[in-house]
Amino acid sequence: MILMSPSIHPGKTADEREAFLRTVGIMGVRTVSMSTPADWSDADVEGVRTFLEDNGIRPGEFSGFHTGFGAADEGEYQAALEHYRRQLHHARILGAHCVGFSVGLTYRCTPQMWSDEAWKRCLDAAVDLAEMAEAAEMDVAAHPHIMSPLCSVERHKELFEAVSSPRMKALMDCVNLTWPHLFYRTTELVNQIFDELGDKIVAFHAKDVAMSAVQRNESGYLSVVRVDEAVPGAKKTDLYLESGVMDYATILRRLDELNHDVTLYVEHFGYEDTVAGQQYIRHVAREVGVTIH
Numbered sequence: 001m002i003l004m005s006p007s008i009h010p011g012k013t014a015d016e017r018e019a020f021l022r023t024v025g026i027m028g029v030r031t032v033s034m035s036t037p038a039d040w041s042d043a044d045v046e047g048v049r050t051f052l053e054d055n056g057i058r059p060g061e062f063s064g065f066h067t068g069f070g071a072a073d074e075g076e077y078q079a080a081l082e083h084y085r086r087q088l089h090h091a092r093i094l095g096a097h098c099v100g101f102s103v104g105l106t107y108r109c110t111p112q113m114w115s116d117e118a119w120k121r122c123l124d125a126a127v128d129l130a131e132m133a134e135a136a137e138m139d140v141a142a143h144p145h146i147m148s149p150l151c152s153v154e155r156h157k158e159l160f161e162a163v164s165s166p167r168m169k170a171l172m173d174c175v176n177l178t179w180p181h182l183f184y185r186t187t188e189l190v191n192q193i194f195d196e197l198g199d200k201i202v203a204f205h206a207k208d209v210a211m212s213a214v215q216r217n218e219s220g221y222l223s224v225v226r227v228d229e230a231v232p233g234a235k236k237t238d239l240y241l242e243s244g245v246m247d248y249a250t251i252l253r254r255l256d257e258l259n260h261d262v263t264l265y266v267e268h269f270g271y272e273d274t275v276a277g278q279q280y281i282r283h284v285a286r287e288v289g290v291t292i293h
Contacts, residue, residue: 001261001262001291001293002255002256002261002262002285002290002291002292003030003031003058003060003097003261003262003263003264003292003293004028004029004264004278004282004292004293005031005032005033005060005061005097005203005263005264006033006265006278007032007033007034007265008020008023008024008027008032008033008034009034010032010034010048010051010052012044012047012048017051021055023271024055026275027278030056030293031057031058031060031097031263031293032052032057032058032059032060033061033062033063033263034059034060034062034096035062035064035090036048036064036087036090040090042089042090042093045090045093046093048094049093049094049095052094058097059094059095059096059097060096060097060203060263060265061096061097061098061100061141061171061203061263061265062087062090062091062094062097062099062100063087063099063100063101063171064083064087065100065101065105065143066079066080066083066084066101066102066105067080067102067105067106068080068083068106069101069102069103069104069105069106069122069125069129070104070106070107070121070122070124070125070126070149071104072106072118072121076106077125080125081125081128081132084099084101084129084132084140085132088132088133088138089136091136091138092137097139097202097203097263098138098139098140098141098169098171098202099133099138099140100140100141100142100171100203101129101140101141101142101171102143102145102148103122103125103126103142103143103144103148103149103150103159104118104119104122104148104149104150107148107149108145108147108148113147113148113149113151114151115149118149119149119155119158122150123158123159123162123163126142126159126162126163126168127162129168130163130165130167130168131165133165133167133168134165134167138167139167139168139169139202140167140168141170141171141202142168142169142170142171143171143173143176143205144156144170144172144173144176144177145173145177146176146177146178146179151177152177153177153192153193153196153197156170156196156200157196160197160200168200169200169201169203170197170200170202170203171201171202171203171204172193172197172201172203172204172205173204173205174186174193174246174251175205175207175209175229176205177189177193179227180211180225180227183209183211183227183242183245184245186245186246187247187250190250190251191250194254194257198254198257199258199259201255201258202261202263203262203263203264203265204251204255204262204263204264204265205265205267206248206264206265206266206277206281207229207230207231207268207269207277208229208230208232208234208243208244208245208246209227209228209229209230209243209244209246210229210230210234210236210237210240210242210244211225211226211227211228211240211241211242211243212240212241212242228240229268230244231266231269231273231276231277232244232246232248232266232277232280232281233248233277233280233283248280248284249284249287249288252281252284252285252288252292253288253290255290256290264281264292266278266281
């Protein structure tokens, strides 16, 4: 089952919760992605669980990424582990679908980004996290990005080989794995992801991809290859020469073929663009005969 699961936080106050229920109703969803603020107590989380249950709403992806996961600095790494220990605990109270984690953000835009050394630290960290996940009886889902050590399907496979725990899953984002040479080959990329990792995918970040040959700066334009994310189904603009090429028909067919629930989260956009992206995905789903809950 595919569960549309936008990021909508219930908050604590009556006004926050009224706004939450209004947004859930407008979006037509019964699953929400969320995390808990650092100052929330267990009692606060239990209160949210009761509120969601009373309104027939299911907690989906539970994600608040920490940059220290896999870091070389021991203090930074231990802070990340403590953060995820708390995430797992609160997700368990809520009955969330999974806890997402991002791999090696501390290395982004550094020479260590794709190094074997950094990747080894991230694999060791994943072993530690899997042990915590098993103790909490929660799934954890690894989030990829080409500007991180977890930058390919091949490295996802290495992760699952290194961590034997059934609690280790994938939080898939096809756009984050779209290297420039794959921009016009998204069907090929999508099928590779599902052929090799499909049984591990429990959550999915939905957006589109855009590319141009220019990047504006204060002195004019630079002739570079620029690949960015875009609202699902977006059309080209003055800045982007091409956009909206991600093959959502294939994505939705492949998600629908899985034998387990998957949350789908249109991320990184404002309210109107999020709604537009969700509507586009639902439109494609209707065209290919796939149901999104």
